[in-house]
Amino acid sequence: MTLPIDFPHISRPHLLHLLRAAPKAELHIHIEGSLEPELIFELARRNGVALPYASVDALRKAYAFTNLQSFLDVYYAGASVLITEDDFDAMAWAYFRRAAHDNVVHAEVFFDPQTHTARGIDVGVVIRGLDRAARRAEAELGLSVRLILCFLRHLSESDALATLEAALPYRDKFIGVGLDSSEMGHPPEKFERVFARAREAGLRLVAHAGEEGPPAYIRSALDVLHVERIDHGVRCLEDPALVARLASERVPLTVCPLSNVKLCVFDGLDQHNIPALLAADLCVTINSDDPAYFGGYVNDNFVQLFESLPQLTARDAYVLMRNSFDAAFVDDEDKALWTEELDSVFAANEP
Ligand code: ADE
Ligand code: ZN
Numbered sequence: 001m002t003l004p005i006d007f008p009h010i011s012r013p014h015l016l017h018l019l020r021a022a023p024k025a026e027l028h029i030h031i032e033g034s035l036e037p038e039l040i041f042e043l044a045r046r047n048g049v050a051l052p053y054a055s056v057d058a059l060r061k062a063y064a065f066t067n068l069q070s071f072l073d074v075y076y077a078g079a080s081v082l083i084t085e086d087d088f089d090a091m092a093w094a095y096f097r098r099a100a101h102d103n104v105v106h107a108e109v110f111f112d113p114q115t116h117t118a119r120g121i122d123v124g125v126v127i128r129g130l131d132r133a134a135r136r137a138e139a140e141l142g143l144s145v146r147l148i149l150c151f152l153r154h155l156s157e158s159d160a161l162a163t164l165e166a167a168l169p170y171r172d173k174f175i176g177v178g179l180d181s182s183e184m185g186h187p188p189e190k191f192e193r194v195f196a197r198a199r200e201a202g203l204r205l206v207a208h209a210g211e212e213g214p215p216a217y218i219r220s221a222l223d224v225l226h227v228e229r230i231d232h233g234v235r236c237l238e239d240p241a242l243v244a245r246l247a248s249e250r251v252p253l254t255v256c257p258l259s260n261v262k263l264c265v266f267d268g269l270d271q272h273n274i275p276a277l278l279a280a281d282l283c284v285t286i287n288s289d290d291p292a293y294f295g296g297y298v299n300d301n302f303v304q305l306f307e308s309l310p311q312l313t314a315r316d317a318y319v320l321m322r323n324s325f326d327a328a329f330v331d332d333e334d335k336a337l338w339t340e341e342l343d344s345v346f347a348a349n350e351p
Pocket of ligand 2: 028030180208231289
């Protein structure tokens with residue numbers, strides 16, 4: 001199908017409908033960040049875990065973050081209620097249902113094993129629970145799912161290496177590794193050996209870089225860790241030579257607009273640099289990061305972004321969704337199938 005490049009048949013109200021209705025991939029979602037306050041309290045009660053918050057409302061009130069660290073403190077407290085395989089299954093299943101509702105057809109889901117192994121939970125409990133929900137989502141929701149194990153960068157590289165070795169018996173249940181948690185003061189170089197080990201094991205590689213940290217962290221994620229995608233990466237615009245490289249090598253950036261506003265990376269969605277990233281011809285995708293904490297799932301990110309930035313067009317929407325398939329760790333047949341579905345949704349006339 002040949003699509004008109006500027007989609008002149010798509011009105012603004014129809015575009016807002018298409019943002020929700022079109023098929024898309026989500027490539028940057030931390031499963032522990034999908035834990036809604038109601039489920040946190042239910043699991044805390046079931047597992048006898050004491051929370052430093054009196055109620056669901058009190059917990060929600062704590063979601064007034066000033067930077068990444070102020071969020072991470074609350075996020076790790078929330079994850080402390082996860083104990084059994086069933087808990088990990090329940091958390092992930094809730095996200096998959098929500099994602100399918102947003103017409104996500106493929107999700108690459110981060111998980112943080114060290115948040116749980118530090119509390120005495122076996123890594124197998126974490127991975128088996130998440131995998132059970134993933135297989136159910138594939139069978140019952142038609143959602144394609146892959147898991148990506150993230151190392152916490154505020155911990156040591158030897159802790160990350162031990163985590164990878166403990167997880168390798170479950171190698172068939174995750175496709176890659178990533179790097180998350182407190183960025184400043186923890187450059188990618190700190191994790192050179194563990195990423196080399198993951199590469200030897202045939203795992204795909206991604207890393208958070210340039211969320212709060214400088215463009216130099218994006219460069220070292222590429223040059224030292226050899227990652228294939230950058231999570232966030234919004235600070236790349238401070239370094240024009242880096243932008244040129246990201247564009248020519250077509251390195252995907254998994255951008256998370258609501259997260260960036262909640263964590264004060266930008267003052268508002270209307271200040272977000274997505275239009276500039278798109279104008280620089282970067283392979284940008286839209287994602288929810290930690291939807292339970294940042295006020296919305298992937299469609300909320302799309303709709304609120306386009307409502308706040310009227311200069312974004314139907315062509316931008318198409319490109320963002322198309323990029324999500326191009327950047328996914330799946331085979332070319334899957335990408336072609338989803339792209340065809342996307343094309344037919346954008347080609348259809350308004351009802
Ligand atoms: N862990 C969960 N969300 C994160 C984010 N936005 N940045 C770094 N680590 C995270
Ligand atoms: Zn993230």
